[in-house]
Amino acid sequence: MNLPHAPAARQPLPAAFAGELGARFGTRFSTADAVRAHHGHDESHFPDMLPDAVVWPHDTAEVVAIVDACRRHRVPIVPFGAGSSLEGHILPLHGGISVDFSEMNKVLAVHGEDMDAVVQPGITRKQLNAALHGSGLFFPVDPGADASLGGMAATRASGTNAVRYGTMRDNVLGMEVVLADGRVIRTGGRARKSSSGYDLTRLMIGSEGTLGLITELIVRLHPLPEAVSAAVCAFPDVGSAVRTVIQTIQLGVPVARIELLDELTVQAINRYSKTTLRESPMLFFEFHGSKASVEEQAQMVQEIARDNGGQDFDWATHPEDRTRLWAARHDVYFSCIALRPGCRGLTTDVCVPISRLADCIAGAREDIAASGLIAPIVGHVGDGNFHTVVLVDPDDDAEILRAEALNRRIVERALAMGGTCTGEHGIGFGKQDFLVAEHGRDAVDAMRALKRALDPDGLLNPGKIVPAG
Template sequence: MRHADTHSRRPLPPAFAEELGARFGPRFSIAEAVRAHHGHDESHFPDILPDAVVWPQSTAEVVAIVDACRRHRVPIVPFGAGSSLEGHILPLHGGISVDFSEMNKLIAVHADDMDAVVQPGLTRKQINAVLHGTGLFFPVDPGADASLGGMAATRASGTNAVRYGTMRDNVLGLEVVLADGRVIRTGGRARKSSAGYDLTRLMIGSEGTLGLITELTVRLHPLPEAVSAAVCAFPDVVSAVRCVIQTIQLGIPVARVELLDELTVRAINRYSKTSLRESPMLFFEFHGSEAGVQEQAQTVQELARDNGGQDFEWATRPEDRSRLWAARHDVYFSCINLRPGCRGITTDVCVPISRLADCIAGAREDIDASGLIAPIVGHVGDGNFHTVVLVDPGDASEIARAEALNRKIVERALAMDGTCTGEHGIGFGKQDFLVAEHGRDAVDAMRLVKRALDPENLLNPGKVVPDA
């Protein structure tokens, strides 16, 4: 993990502030409290305040902001909901934070084609609230109520990815403002295309370093006729992961399958007032027809039993399912509550599912050897797991131990043909691992793309590709 380097920061040009202040009025601010809100995310990195914040309401206004920034050489950092975990929204070189929260409209719903056109500030909860009654929903659920633009920029996924895929799979097209102020449209509403380079996939996961997303065309999915959820305790993590592997290999279309280790379950019981057995546990959810859901669940229950599973508990009523998944989504806060006053250093890796049990077991050995407290939770249906390392933010030695632990976990995942991050992204926290994962030539190719699209390095500088 890297620490912020702000040595190249320079003051905001007065003429720039005057220009944007005159154009945007109260939607442009240099107030310290406003800047403080935009200089803080959910990572453990120290806060870094932007020099100003602006709230555009249209693509034309984003173009005007980019044009002014280019003329005055002011860095641009896009801001969605501030829920990122690798320092994505921290302005390492100063500049302006572009807050997209006022571009939050659902522009169009094409129910027959199961897609929608949205602005980037719309959040995942907001889009599904607007879709209520249409029989459709947007499935990507990273836990936090993140903005769709931010989710695309970080290639987010979450609990539903094992069945519905990630943002990469659910974005059909984008409108993007480039560093020189040009507006391009990538992709479209067709479900497939062989026309030219796939610029949509290039922008997804670029973390605001190649362009500013101002519109998205996203896939929608039909609401399932029936939904059933269940929890099941296991004697150990290996048994739980073995059950998941067998479930996937049998082709059972489970919608969600989440692993919580014993420490995480204990944290949830304390925080969410649940009474789950404090042992490694799987949370399942099944979507489909009434008969299909019942058949899927029965098969998984048999697999769980064969792997030592016990206390298989159903939650078929919507309120029970909501309570169950609310507890799962509150895992971060549950874990933080294990050690009051601490800060969580979160990391995630993803490996081929056949290596998952070994990778998690190795991570647990590393955690125990470090003497740190670090619960493990994972989207195990696709081989992705997270650790939340609890540290005293004022103890430099603990932070150093946590960073060393993170490095061990990532290096093991890479040695197992995995990735240094399954969904959190690179930001500047995981830049050191890019060459190890992709090779120097591939990272150099990424750097060439960055320089071609942003030659003055004004778009979220210091993120993703080091020394771009």
Template structure:
């Protein structure tokens, strides 16, 4: 099968020899290593880099960037490889810079509620290091993603309704630019009016403006009390109405997650749970014992008005952990609904007042196709996902998946929402950028890209659509 990606010049032997002589086995052109780094969790066809460099420091990344800049070789930053929109695919060839080995926790400032880490540190690794400090890092996408990758894709997760996204929780970064210069953005101060906010510019840039090598992130106190609950509903609409009323009343819930009946069936099978296979909300409440009890009682009353069944409580840490692990495993559980399939995942985010309508109309679309599609998401902030299960070699599957995706995005944009709440653009959603932001805004993005990456070497082909699609 021919590759859908542009052909490119193979890596010059001079560059490969330089990297091999300088870094030894930490530069590889082996087929298995290249294959590992040329695919992600998406349905997109693999696109292998010409070589993979395993970095150990910001200075090493800068050294490789200078070499690539001089020889006009593309660079693709790589963290945990858990992206779902083709972010790490080397569609123009080049060198993948694997940052997983940069996994040192450089400083924890408990008194200031922040920590400085290298980009390869994962969220679970950081929280393990914080054990006993009374603090935690709250951003929790389902995968154990690297913090550098989470910043690059502006990740969020189940806690976003209370603690925000990576945009809200990164104070500063160390970043290597396309020509090998190293810059520091932001700092440890809680606010600043000094110049352009380069930190926010680079968060969500998906490796197209710079390579994040270090981050300073906010930490949060572990709440005095935490309680989780699940409640099943007669239909998705009733569950979503419960969410909307809860948010509009200002109840400070930490998490509200929706799983439809198909997702619940997959989760029960995968995680050996025994939840009712109905549209279900997962809740978590944080605060003092009194406030947690008050929040839970109020939400329970709201749910009852919409047909929610009695809450099943999980107050012990191990029970809460098991419940939320089952939720985090929902994506992988859904893959088992169609053995041998690939996932065509997509997500949108809409204003909370439009959420019920968006989900209901999407459910109507799902009923019109033949492929399994699971729906779940972080509905407390208006973000939900579809896991569309396809055989990439089956044209009918792919047509139906594209139809669902296009309908979902068009609906979200018509509701003043976005084509992606947390997956990012990658190569999968570039065609929606002009539709969402407008031609002029996309041209401004192109100008920023050109200023920081004049040779178009940093993760080329991601985020911005080709000129002929603008």
């Protein structure tokens, strides 16, 4: 995949730049090795790459000051949210400064009647929902990790609830963004629709910090459902589980979540989370709505599952049981990593039309068997998105190459089926090779032109998304 397994050549941090930011930010500017190490590591399989310094802004004016100093001294800027990305987004390929937004984590306004909120980018989804407690509203996008909303918008994240509530693309109404030249723009707004000009909000969503730094978001909120019910169901094989998903979606059952785990993933969860699930392919369901509608949805899905060989349909109606169930699901990545201590996970992220999901997963399983690698499968299959967590020894270059070849085969099959190389993790630098195959060279050239227009000096998260042309 032509991955850069070592940091690119970099210039030392200019002393004048370090002195300027040190004087302005005091202890919120650091070149300490431990701090840099924390900001040069994510959850991907890529080797750590340390920034030259880290800074913690508190407001938009301070972000503008950072960008202005970086432009004058030609220092690369890499935004940092929670560090939970899987495609190397926060790794400074060309050195420079990591801008940590974790202290810009305030809820600036909640408009209950309009069901939206204005927040700073460093707030995490759990922090926002805690702040909304008692309002009858919640923010539904749940990628599993307690990621920052700025990072989630920058990577166009989705997760377990996307089949009902949509992705970050659907739940961000507007933004405040600092551009590479220090200008501050506002995109979108609180109105639920607009035909005014280019859609700059959607341009920034998924831009991975390469076009601007997000300093504020207007996010859509949703009513807390009257009733919530969750269930798990075991299947004799993955194909039976996937058929259940396809039939459920095609019948229009408005499930909130449908998650697939293969038998190896269930084994990993039982070991890591001390659960006692049947170790066979399994679906996790969650239903939202009125008590009557939840019961109706659940009965329909249970009948579909039974027709496909589903068994042990087990309900979790009490909040603590649902929380325990979904905590186990959210721990899947670390559960899988624990299957092979000392390994790192190379995570695939393809998404295909729902009608091709069974074929795509079946092909991936054949590829995994042929590779000889350990690679559990888990997916947000309600919208055609699934992952394999390929467990690799980070010090074994030959094994990493085999894992990359496996990923390529899975991606090529998904693209041939009308799918995408990434449903929710983003491109970073690990998936750049697939952009032309997915979008065509002219489309990638258009992306490159946008990057050059908004960041002519190439200082915003350089080396990410668009390959050098």
